[in-house]
Amino acid sequence: MNRIFFRFFMLVMLSITAATFVIYFTMSRLFGDPLEDIARRQASAQIFLIEQYVDAAPTDEWLTRLNRAREVSDTRYDLVTLARARTFLPATSLGALERGEVVLDVGNKSFYRRVDLTGERYIGSDDEVIHARNLPIDIGLALQMEAVRYVIVALALLAPIALWSRAHWQGLQTLSRVADEFGAGKLSARARMRSSRSIYPLAERIDLMADRIEQLLVSQKNLLHSVSHELRTPIARLEFALELLHDRADDPALRARIAAMEGDVTELNSLVNELLGMARLDSEQALPMQSVDLGVLLRTVESGLPPGAQRLALDCPDGLGRVKADPRLLKRALSNLLRNAQKYAAQDIRLSARSDGSRITIAVEDDGPGIPEDERERIFEPFYRLDRSRDRATGGFGLGLSIARKAVLLHGGTLAVEASPLGGARFVVTLPQG
Incomplete structure (x- = not known):
């Protein structure tokens, strides 16, 4: 400014x-x-x-x-x-x-x-x-007299211009502050300028835009919460009914069909949980931060990962340091990255961490098919999957990576993807150390 x-x-x-x-x-x-x-x-x-x-x-x-x-x-x-x-x-x-x-x-x-x-x-x-x-x-x-004359003229012009510019500068500073607060998630931030201010028309339009965006986001969150919670009741009924049918069914073909239906209901229940998780992240204003030993947290995430056919190598040096984080949310983000690596890795997965004194870099790598360069940003979009033909056993819902990036951003960090020396994808999390 x-x-x-x-x-x-x-x-x-x-x-x-x-x-x-x-x-x-x-x-x-x-x-x-x-x-x-x-x-x-x-x-x-x-x-x-x-x-x-x-x-x-x-x-x-x-x-x-x-x-x-x-x-x-x-x-x-x-x-x-x-x-x-x-x-x-x-x-x-x-x-x-x-x-x-x-x-x-x-x-x-x-x-x-x-x-x-x-x-x-x-x-x-x-x-x-x-x-x-x-x-x-x-x-x-004579030159001094002419110079003084022109200086007086310049000052006479600059004085009103400076006053006019100062009012504009203060107004733009206010709009800049509002934009920063609104972008940081404070949806109630508004300029609220007096109508006598020179940039009042611009501030009024920005406030109207912010009102509209806030209403849309609130409506979206309310709808997501309502739909997700309302879905839980019929899902629970379906699970109970399918369990009764499964116990009473004598025909093996019918049992197989009921088992497939139970899988669909389980998938639907997982989707609802993921949607609720997304909604909670969108509504987060301030995380319950605490000092976390990153080495301990990474080992906890590794031990909590479901067993798979691939080899998981943990490269975490002693004395890695501590970070200010919400342990539950950071574990969720790293767990999503590891589960994603499990889906596509052929044999090897590597979880590593390094510190340069001010920032900590965590990398999750696999030897899978990798991600095309032009798709590396889109994979973080909700419900986006590279291969639309994958079934639910490998494709998931396309929410895990989106949730992971939102969680990392709430910690003041970044999440990016690049090519891995192993041959597949390499997800890099960067967090401030402290």
Whole structure:
């Protein structure tokens, strides 16, 4: 946010600077160089002395009056040839010199003016130029005055812009805070700005959007809870009825059919439990954190895993450290990753953990078919499965990985998948150590 207003401030300053140069060059082009006008005003007494005193003398007294001006003035007046004067002046000033005008050399604090255009003052006067030096020209002071003038103008512009920007900045800071809180799960976060604020229309729309999102999420959670809980009752009835039928059935084919129905009911019951677990994770605001020895927790997860045909290798060094976690939820996440590895591993599964002092990395790897790179994010979506043809024995419901990622995110960590050196998939959990 600060970067936005810093860039805006720099843009305003650059615009004012550019405007200053544009004004200067435009005025120079239309009305002449402003610095030369200032210098001409500062040298006006010397110019007046030449034009109104020396030039007003009769022809035979012109040099006499010029010598008197030399005596009473600190300015030095010399006569130089026209050809020499041309070498000192830029090409743009030569025309004015030829016309007999006073031509200023601001940098050298001097001016040039032809003595006579027709040669009437004395012999050769049409080929000579008055060179006045040591004029009381102080461009530095003039530049300071111009700089002060432009600074005052800039401040006059920047003051209201700063006040206007400050109000915007405060409003945007409020919206940024609301967005952070809302994204962190605090669905009641709102801007609630006064209608007089400059960004009130934007804040009002964001609040309306947040209201709508909150209503949709609450409705979704309520629906999920209601449906899941309501399903438990008919599922329990079905289980009881199927158990009675199974005990009374004499036909082996009927018993097999009832057993298949019982499997379907068990699957439905597991799905309801998974949905309730998802709903609970979505509604979690703050976990009951406690300091957990990660090595002990990983061994507990390993021992609680159902037996399988694959070999499970645990690579967990002693003194791995502790993490702030909800043990139940973190165990659930790691158990889901291991169960997923059991489904697809051919022979080997590896559970490893490492610490770099600030973060702990836990990896679950298998030697199964792996996961295509373009599918590695989608597998964490609820109900998404790579192979739609898998049956329930291997495919599951597509909720285990989604639950695992949500649980890890609630602990301030990350869960990603990559290729494993074993040949299959490698799920990497990263948690802050503490």
